[in-house]
Amino acid sequence: MANFILKTNEFEPILLNRAEGSWIWDIDGNKYLDCESGMWCVNLGHNHPKVVHAIKTQLDKLIHRNKGFLTPITLEAAEQLLKFFPNNYDKLTFLNSGTEAMEFGINFAKKVTKRNKVLSLQDSYLGAYGIAKTSSFTSLEESKFKIPYPVCNSEVCDCLENYQANIDDIFRKYSSDLACFVLEPVMVSGGVFKPCKDFVQYICKKIQDSGGLVVIDEVTTGMGRTGCKFGYELHEITPDVVVLGKALGNGYPVSAIITNSSFEAKLSSSELYYAQSHQLDPLGAAIVKSVLEVFHEEKIIEKSREKNQKLKDILYGLNHSFIKEIRSYGMIFGIQILPKNQMSCEELILKLKNKLLDAGILIGFNLSKEFIRLLPPLNIQINELEFLKEEITKVFNSI
C-alpha cells in the first residue's frame, strides 16, 4: 500500500473511507472512535451535516475568484468570526493553512515593529515550515529565543521567580530586536503543557511595553478546544495577532489571522501586500460561517465541558505503573508513558496504539516525547465516552 505516496510519516495498514460524527470507518467496515478529530480539525465531528450542507450550497454558487474581488459570504464570515471573539478585533484575512497563517502573523509583526527576532517557548509547535518551524521544538536549530518555561495550573504560584531573571536578561539584551512573542496557549504537539499564567502575562507585558506584539497560535487550541473559545483566555491576556486554522474549517483547509486596524495602519500597501490563490475564497468563507453557526446553535463549547470532565474522570481513573502523568486542558489529553519491564516507552506506546486501534479507538502519540494523546471532537457523545472507557480500561489492563 501507499506505493506512490512519499513516506512523509508512517501509514497504518488500514484504508479509511467514510466518517460521521466521532466515527471513522475503514474499507472493511470496521469503525474507529476518532480521538484525534482527524488532525485535530473536526471539533464539530466529521462531516457535520450543517457544514456539509453549507459547502454544497456554496459549491452551486461560487468556489473561487480573483484576489481583486471580495464576495458577500467572505464579508459575512469575517464579521461573524470577529464577533465570535471575547475581545475586540477589527481586521482579518482568510488563508489556507495554520502554518501559512503563522508565517503571515509573524511577518506582520516583523513589519509592524520593524524588528526581526521572534521569542517563543521551548515546547511550542508553530508550524511545518518557515519561521513558524524554526521557532518550534521540531526545528533542531539552537536558539536563545526558544526559552524554557514553567508548567503550572495554580492561581497563586511562585513560578515566575525562577524564570524572571532569564526573561529580564533577554529583554535587556534584545528588546529592541524582538518583533513578537509567539505563544501556543497550551503546547499540544510539544507534550500537552500549559505554561504558567503569571509567567505568560509577564512576558506579554514586557513585549507589549517594549513595542513588540503578542502573536497567539490558536490553530489547535482555538475554537473551543481548551474549554474556552480561545486558549489565550486561560492566560487572561490580550493578543495583538491571533492565528486560527484546523477547526476553523472543520476538515476543510481554511485559516485566518486576526488583528487590529491600528497595526494595519502602520504598514504601507506594499508591506501589506500578500497574494495567495485561495486567500479569502468564498468556499472557505462559507465553511467558516457555517462552523461558527454550529458553535452557536449547538452550544458546542458550553456542552463540551461536561464531556471534558467525563473524559478526565475516565483517564485519571486509569491506574497503572506505566502512566507517569496525565495532563489535560479542556478536550486536550496527554498521557505521559513510562517504560515497563522489558518494554521501552516506544514499544509500549505502539502497543497501546495498536491494541486501541484493534479495539476501535484511534488515538495520537508522540514517540520522542513519550506520550499518547486524545483530542476527540468537542461534541463526542456520552455513550461514545462510555465505549471509550470500557475499551481503554481493557487495553490498559492487558498491558
Next chain:
Amino acid sequence: MANFILKTNEFEPILLNRAEGSWIWDIDGNKYLDCESGMWCVNLGHNHPKVVHAIKTQLDKLIHRNKGFLTPITLEAAEQLLKFFPNNYDKLTFLNSGTEAMEFGINFAKKVTKRNKVLSLQDSYLGAYGIAKTSSFTSLEESKFKIPYPVCNSEVCDCLENYQANIDDIFRKYSSDLACFVLEPVMVSGGVFKPCKDFVQYICKKIQDSGGLVVIDEVTTGMGRTGCKFGYELHEITPDVVVLGKALGNGYPVSAIITNSSFEAKLSSSELYYAQSHQLDPLGAAIVKSVLEVFHEEKIIEKSREKNQKLKDILYGLNHSFIKEIRSYGMIFGIQILPKNQMSCEELILKLKNKLLDAGILIGFNLSKEFIRLLPPLNIQINELEFLKEEITKVFNSI
C-alpha cells in the same frame, strides 16, 4: 466595503457571488468573462459540473482524516496524476497551496543533495513566502543566485553564447553548494517570459551533472496552461521534482509535489517527515481525480489549441501605439503597455482594466511590470472569444 478585511491588495468595488464556466457574476447580476480564471486556477472553468459532483460525492463520505491513514481515493488520485505525466515519476504527496509545495520541493532538494543554495531566474515568481519567495522577483533581496536569462522562442539561436559565461562562473564557484535549479517554464507573474530553451537545457544539464536537482514550478504553467500538459515540455527537459498547484484543484486548495523513489531513498524517515493538517486529505484527492478525468474525457488540452490560436489572432490583431509587445504561450497572454500622451503606463493600465470591467471582461495586470494579462479557462468557448474580441477592440480603440 471590505471594512473587516486586511487590505492585502486593492479590492474592486464589486462583490462577486456566482460563477459558471468562463463567467462570473456580481451581486447586481452583471456578468464578467473571467480572463484570469480566478487566480489562474479554474483551467476547466468555474464550478465545472463534474468536479462539483465529485466534491459533493466525497463530502458524503470522507473529508479529512489523521495523517497516519491513507484513503482509497488518495491512492487513486496519486496513481492517475502520475499517469498524467509524459515521463515517469513514481512518488508524490498532496499538500494545500502552490507555495507550500514549492517550499517542500526546495527543502526536499536541499535534503537530498545536502546542499543549501537555490538557483532561479530573475523574473521567476515561485511563491508567497519562505525560500520560494526569496528566490522570486517579488523579494527585493539581492542575490547572485537569481540570474538574468535570455527570452527566446527560436529553435535555433545564439542566446546561450551571451549567458554561458555567467552560468559557468556560478557553477565554477558554487556548484558544490547548489541544491537545485528552480524553474518556472514560463514566468507568468514576472511578465510572461519564456526563457530560451538552449539556455534552460544548459543549466539543467549543469546542475544535474553536478549532483543538484531540477525543481520545476508548474503551479501556473501546469495542467495544460501552455498548450502542453506541463510547461517543462516546452524546454524538453526531465525535471527531478515537479510542483503543481492552482489548476490541480480547479478552485479548491490542493497542490502536489511529484518526484522519484530514487530521491526518496536518499532520505531518512526523519528527513522525510512532514505533517500538515490537510496533507493527502481525501476531499482534495477526489477533486484531483475528477479534474484529471475531465482533462481526459473532454480533451481539454487538445481542444484548447484552437482557442489559444484564436485568442492569439485577436490580441495580435490589436494595433495601437501604446502596445509595446504581446507575448503568449498557450493560453497565457501578456500585453506590455507603453505610456500614451499624458497618460503614464499605470494610468493607462488601470483605465484599460476599468473599461474592460465595465464592458464585462475581467483581466489581470501588473502595474510595476507594466503589462496586462489574460489567462482564461482552457475550455473558453469560441463565442466567448468573439465577445472578447468585440469588447477588447472597442475598449482599446477608445483610448
